[in-house]
Amino acid sequence: MGRPNVETFSELVNKTVAKLQNWKTANISEACQVVLIQTNLETMPVDTMQCFQLPALISRKIDKVSHDFFWKKFDTIKGLPMVSWNKICRPKQSGSLGLKKIEVVNSAFLSKLT
Numbered sequence: 001m002g003r004p005n006v007e008t009f010s011e012l013v014n015k016t017v018a019k020l021q022n023w024k025t026a027n028i029s030e031a032c033q034v035v036l037i038q039t040n041l042e043t044m045p046v047d048t049m050q051c052f053q054l055p056a057l058i059s060r061k062i063d064k065v066s067h068d069f070f071w072k073k074f075d076t077i078k079g080l081p082m083v084s085w086n087k088i089c090r091p092k093q094s095g096s097l098g099l100k101k102i103e104v105v106n107s108a109f110l111s112k113l114t
Contacts, residue, residue: 009058012045016065019044023069030070034097037066042100049106059103066099 019040028036045062048054063085070088071081090096 004052006055006057009054013061016041016044016062020069033070037099041066050109053110054106062102
């Protein structure tokens with residue numbers, strides 16, 4: 001069995017990408033994109049994150065999917081970020097959008113186990 005590696009969790013990244021393919025259009029507002037990220041991408045790996053420490057590469061890939069979905073309008077056009085992703089991932093109380101980084105959520109779940 002051994003320790004879980006990147007290949008173990010690669011299906012999690014594939015599922016997150018597939019989940020957003022239907023929503024990838026230019027007609028969705030930023031507010032709607034935030035809600036889609038919060039309801040789909042941030043909740044999808046929750047069960048896995050409660051049990052396992054995700055590799056940093058997997059966490060970054062899932063965050064990149066969120067980032068690209070928020071900033072890019074089409075797959076062929078590179079979106080121009082107006083604000084850094086770190087600022088977007090701050091709490092709403094500080095005037096941000098309240099998105100969460102997967103690595104932070106994962107460590108919070110694992111700290112509940114100890």
